[in-house]
Amino acid sequence: MREISASKIREAVTELCLKANFDLRQDVLGALKSALKKETNARAKNILKEVVENAKLAKKKRLAICQDTGLVSIFLEIGNDVAIKGDLEEALHKGVEDAYKKGYLRKSVVNDSLMRKNTDTNTPCIIHVDIVKGDKIKVSVSPKGFGSENKSAIKMLRPTASENEIVDFVIDVVKRAGADACPPLILGVGMGGTFDHAALLSKKALLRSIETRNTKKHFRDLEKSLLKAVNSLKIGPMGLGGNTTALAVNIEEFPTHIAGLPVAVSVSCHATRSAEKVL
Amino acid sequence: MINITTPLTEDVRKTLKVGDEVLLTGTILTARDAAHKRLCDTLKRGKSLPLNLKDAVIYYCGPTPARPGRPIGSCGPTTSSRMDSFTPALISLGLGGMIGKGDRSDEVTRAIKKHKCVYFLATGGIGALLSTKVRSSKVILYNDLGPEAVHKLEVKDFPLLVGIDSKGRDLYDKAGWKKE
Numbered sequence: 001m002r003e004i005s006a007s008k009i010r011e012a013v014t015e016l017c018l019k020a021n022f023d024l025r026q027d028v029l030g031a032l033k034s035a036l037k038k039e040t041n042a043r044a045k046n047i048l049k050e051v052v053e054n055a056k057l058a059k060k061k062r063l064a065i066c067q068d069t070g071l072v073s074i075f076l077e078i079g080n081d082v083a084i085k086g087d088l089e090e091a092l093h094k095g096v097e098d099a100y101k102k103g104y105l106r107k108s109v110v111n112d113s114l115m116r117k118n119t120d121t122n123t124p125c126i127i128h129v130d131i132v133k134g135d136k137i138k139v140s141v142s143p144k145g146f147g148s149e150n151k152s153a154i155k156m157l158r159p160t161a162s163e164n165e166i167v168d169f170v171i172d173v174v175k176r177a178g179a180d181a182c183p184p185l186i187l188g189v190g191m192g193g194t195f196d197h198a199a200l201l202s203k204k205a206l207l208r209s210i211e212t213r214n215t216k217k218h219f220r221d222l223e224k225s226l227l228k229a230v231n232s233l234k235i236g237p238m239g240l241g242g243n244t245t246a247l248a249v250n251i252e253e254f255p256t257h258i259a260g261l262p263v264a265v266s267v268s269c270h271a272t273r274s275a276e277k278v279l
Numbered sequence: 280m281i282n283i284t285t286p287l288t289e290d291v292r293k294t295l296k297v298g299d300e301v302l303l304t305g306t307i308l309t310a311r312d313a314a315h316k317r318l319c320d321t322l323k324r325g326k327s328l329p330l331n332l333k334d335a336v337i338y339y340c341g342p343t344p345a346r347p348g349r350p351i352g353s354c355g356p357t358t359s360s361r362m363d364s365f366t367p368a369l370i371s372l373g374l375g376g377m378i379g380k381g382d383r384s385d386e387v388t389r390a391i392k393k394h395k396c397v398y399f400l401a402t403g404g405i406g407a408l409l410s411t412k413v414r415s416s417k418v419i420l421y422n423d424l425g426p427e428a429v430h431k432l433e434v435k436d437f438p439l440l441v442g443i444d445s446k447g448r449d450l451y452d453k454a455g456w457k458k459e
Contacts (some may be wrong), residue, residue: 013437033287046419054405064343067353104352106343106426116313118425147380147403179451180358180381182403233371234456238402240440241454261381271404 002079004279006086014096015168016141016233017072018103020275021064027209028272035184041163044242046186051237051270059272062103065269068145069105072125073203075142076103079134089127096141097121111192115266128200135266140276142205147269148185151177154199154264161261163222164189167229173265174230174246177236179239182269185246187230190264191219193254198262200254206266207274209246224250237270282436286334287375292397295441298450301399302436307336307378309430311357314421315365322368329420332355332374332428336399339379339381341426342416344405351416353406359398363387370394377438382451392447400442400450412437 029052034046058065074092078084100107100122109123112114130139151174157165170189177185188199213220226249236242247270256262283291294297295301308330308451310318339359343352359379364376367390374396380403383391401409413432420429433439442450451457 050402050405051406054408057411058407061407063410065407066404067343067355067406068339069343069353070356094374095301104344106341106352108341110375118427120425150358176454178381178457180360182380215306234454236454236456238400239382239451239454239456240400241456269404 001081001083002270003085006084006088006138008086008279009088009137010091010095010190012090012139012279013141014073014099014102016098016139016275016277017099017105017143018102019104019271020060020141021069021105023059024065025274028247030185031057031210032270035244035247039242039244040054041236041242042161043240044237044244047237047240048244064105065273066145067106068108068147069100070143070145070273072122073142073144074127075140075204075207076123076127076129077138078129079132079136081135082137085193086171090213092127093123093125096125099148101199104193115198116229136206137279138276139279140274142203142207142274144273145269145271148177148267151181151267152194152202154262155265156195157222157261159259159261166222166263167226169263169267170226171229171233173267174233174235176240177267178235180253181199183235183239183246184237184270186272187246188268189226189227189249189251189267191251191262192256192267194263195262198264201254202266204262205250206250206268206272207276208250209254210250214251218252219251229273247249285336287336287397289395292375292395292445293443294325295397295442296455297444298436301426301439301441303339304335304434304435307432308410309338309340309342309432311339311427312361313424313427314384314429317421319368328372332369332372334373334375336369336376336378337369337374339377340403343429345416350409350447351410354410354432355403355406356401358385362450366390370396373398382449383443388447388449389445391443391445395445397441397445398443399439400437409441411436418448
């Protein structure tokens with residue numbers, strides 16, 4: 001049994017929150033630069049230029065890429081052969097709090113969805129745990145802004161739904177997101193499982209590099225046709241027209257019930273942020 | 280590129296056309312969801328606002344805290360449509376302009392047209408870059424709201440697009456995709 005202290009995990013969470021907020025993911029930055037080369041609409045090109053310039057400045061000056069530094073979700077993959085010494089839950093929340101204080105990041109969390117008093121710590125964070133084989137812990141953090149989060153949606157399709165129905169649902173979500181979700185978007189799509197699990201998968205899909213496609217061919221093909229359909233909408237960067245409405249569609253999937261086909265779409269902006277580390 | 284300064288008087292507002300690229304210099308006030316709710320609750324109670332909105336510009340923004348030596352942290356626009364239900368009341372008090380991202384309700388567009396107001400778009404998700412256009416920042420109202428407090432910002436050459444002009448013409452309509 002390998003022992004990992006909660007304080008190590010707390011430090012890792014802090015480091016990852018800071019990295020995610022200051023240093024735009026290389027895969028996302030790469031896709032933005034290549035979109036800038038391909039984009040033909042003048043206004044869209046200008047916006048993409050600003051976005052790339054913003055990422056450079058944020059990294060250099062350690063300024064938040066976006067002022068909406070998000071509600072932090074933490075995804076843990078804990079190996080069976082790991083023993084955690086100390087209070088894991090506290091370590092995760094404190095790790096977030098440390099980062100948001102140290103990094104001059106915005107505290108965007110309120111204590112209660114109706115009373116709405118700011119907690120001033122950007123906590124609590126959302127915690128997801130998977131138990132895996134091995135003696136390591138993988139920590140992934142995703143500080144996600146709510147401009148895009150507000151546009152996410154789920155639909156329980158019939159098990160016999162056609163591919164067109166899936167595409168239509170995703171298109172509908174993207175249209176309703178419009179300019180508000182800060183396109184070009186990255187779409188995380190969760191398919192299968194249950195209502196809640198599809199939503200979780202759609203979030204996990206956003207953690208995956210947008211340069212990596214689904215391992216199954218039929219899902220790879222669907223990722224491709226969804227991206228094509230979304231970009232044919234011509235919503236463009238910030239909704240002002242252009243060829244670049246989404247940079248990528250990532251699907252994660254799971255077995256499901258004979259009676260259903262849950263499809264969840266996590267809408268994410270051009271500043272899709274996450275960072276991960278293996279302990 | 281058109282240079283404008285605050286206060287944003289009706290004479291200036293009327294010269295701006297949808298799609299114009301604008302650099303704004305002067306004073307703007309941040310206010311987002313919670314501040315809008317408080318302002319409009321005050322009006323509902325029949326009281327006058329603790330702010331003079333005549334020819335003022337409201338920026339839908341909740342900045343990150345400033346690092347030492349900087350006037351402000353990242354400070355890009357938030358989604359404007361969440362303010363739609365509160366906006367017509369503020370426009371009717373003489374509000375000169377609003378800065379945000381995304382489209383507005385028909386009711387807001389009608390109020391803009393009626394009172395010759397202007398809705399500007401700032402690029403979303405470039406808060407670090409926009410922070411370089413801010414010279415100073417000070418909380419002037421609702422301090423307890425933290426990032427949602429009303430900040431008075433002095434900006435220089437803040438880059439904007441005219442999203443809806445004083446005639447009610449809408450840039451998203453022109454982009455062609457707009458939701459049905």
